[in-house]
Amino acid sequence: MDLAFTNEEHAFREEVRQFLRDRVPPEMHRKLIESRNLSRDEMVAWARILNKKGWAVPHWPKEHGGAGWTPVQHYIFGEELQMYPVRDLPDFGTSLVGPVIYTFGNEAQKKYFLPRIANAEDWWCQGFSEPGAGSDLASLQTRAVRDGDHYVVNGQKIWTTLAQYADWIFCLVRTNPGVKKQLGISFLLIDMKSPGITVRPIQLIDGGYEVNEIFFDDVRVPAENLVGEEDKGWDYAKFLLGNERFSIASVGTSKERILRVKELAAKCRVGEERLIDRATFREKVAAVEIQLKALEVTQLRVVTNASKEQKGRQDPASAILKLKGSEIQQATADLLLEVVGPYTLPYVSEEDLESGNEPPIGPDWAAAIAPAYFNARKVSIYGGSDEIQKNIIAKAILGL
Numbered sequence: 001m002d003l004a005f006t007n008e009e010h011a012f013r014e015e016v017r018q019f020l021r022d023r024v025p026p027e028m029h030r031k032l033i034e035s036r037n038l039s040r041d042e043m044v045a046w047a048r049i050l051n052k053k054g055w056a057v058p059h060w061p062k063e064h065g066g067a068g069w070t071p072v073q074h075y076i077f078g079e080e081l082q083m084y085p086v087r088d089l090p091d092f093g094t095s096l097v098g099p100v101i102y103t104f105g106n107e108a109q110k111k112y113f114l115p116r117i118a119n120a121e122d123w124w125c126q127g128f129s130e131p132g133a134g135s136d137l138a139s140l141q142t143r144a145v146r147d148g149d150h151y152v153v154n155g156q157k158i159w160t161t162l163a164q165y166a167d168w169i170f171c172l173v174r175t176n177p178g179v180k181k182q183l184g185i186s187f188l189l190i191d192m193k194s195p196g197i198t199v200r201p202i203q204l205i206d207g208g209y210e211v212n213e214i215f216f217d218d219v220r221v222p223a224e225n226l227v228g229e230e231d232k233g234w235d236y237a238k239f240l241l242g243n244e245r246f247s248i249a250s251v252g253t254s255k256e257r258i259l260r261v262k263e264l265a266a267k268c269r270v271g272e273e274r275l276i277d278r279a280t281f282r283e284k285v286a287a288v289e290i291q292l293k294a295l296e297v298t299q300l301r302v303v304t305n306a307s308k309e310q311k312g313r314q315d316p317a318s319a320i321l322k323l324k325g326s327e328i329q330q331a332t333a334d335l336l337l338e339v340v341g342p343y344t345l346p347y348v349s350e351e352d353l354e355s356g357n358e359p360p361i362g363p364d365w366a367a368a369i370a371p372a373y374f375n376a377r378k379v380s381i382y383g384g385s386d387e388i389q390k391n392i393i394a395k396a397i398l399g400l
Helices: 007-023 026-033 040-053 071-083 091-104 107-118 233-242 251-265 279-304 318-343 350-355 369-380 386-397
Strands: 124-127 143-147 150-157 168-174 185-191 197-202 211-222
Touching (some): 007 040, 071 251, 071 279, 143 168, 150 168, 168 233, 185 233, 279 318, 318 369, 318 386
Parallel strands (some): 124 168
Antiparallel strands (some): 150 211, 168 185
């Protein structure tokens, strides 16, 4: 197996880097370096810059706007976005529901939704988890009952990321309670402006409101918004989750954060000594870098094997990427928190930072680090908890 990049792949990486240098809005770049949140308008503006370049949905089939890249090009693109750092489009539309629509949806759904997803005209959120159905997703209870040309939906979803911005939600709903729980689920597209939908924010440990709970009270959804066949939603959900592959380890994000750690540690002093010069701190950074290099090689192996995989089926080695990637992201957050030290601050909104008349306690870069540290606690849970990833590794890789 050859893990070296070709001359063409190196040229592609430089093309991506030059595009980012030329087109990423400076203010957005500054916010992301400082671990601050972007506004919806900023994310939409960047999405449209990508779409104009033809890079909004490069992983889609070419007939729907994809770029026709190789798996290695997809890997390079994702890594460079993470390292710059900058974000691609919100992946609920581009990486999750979009592929479900172009694979299982009807022609009317493809024609209407896909161009709007690529150009960020519709913001999507994911309606899977419920208070009693998280890791055991098949136990979901949100009901959808057919009533003529509509489904009537009642129930609750929770931990719905960025639902406060969403125009649409793709939902797993129970349409047949009388069969095995995986067999009675359907996949519905629901307009968030529909009467009967209530979005309630949940404050997280970092002080922010990234996730929400959503209540459906007699929400009428046109039957034409059913994707594929009724009661086949579990199959579509498995396909959706199987599309997470190359970026799940967030290698580029961790690389960028280690660079940030070194940069800031060079500015911080402990007595007369810079933090970056302390042997104990350098040992911690080196240990994380070694783990990250091993993770990067594992990810490249997954990318190399991608062409051999069955379409829509996830390489079980991706469980290793998720498990170790989560641990390393949390380790880099730990290092940043050690750098910020006594200047650790509670969450402060962008509005409060701009309108307050009290001077900051510490340097400007310190304010967002503690919230970023707390936010990183979630990465070992979402997308499949550490325990689930270990089960996958034990069964699919070790054969236990």
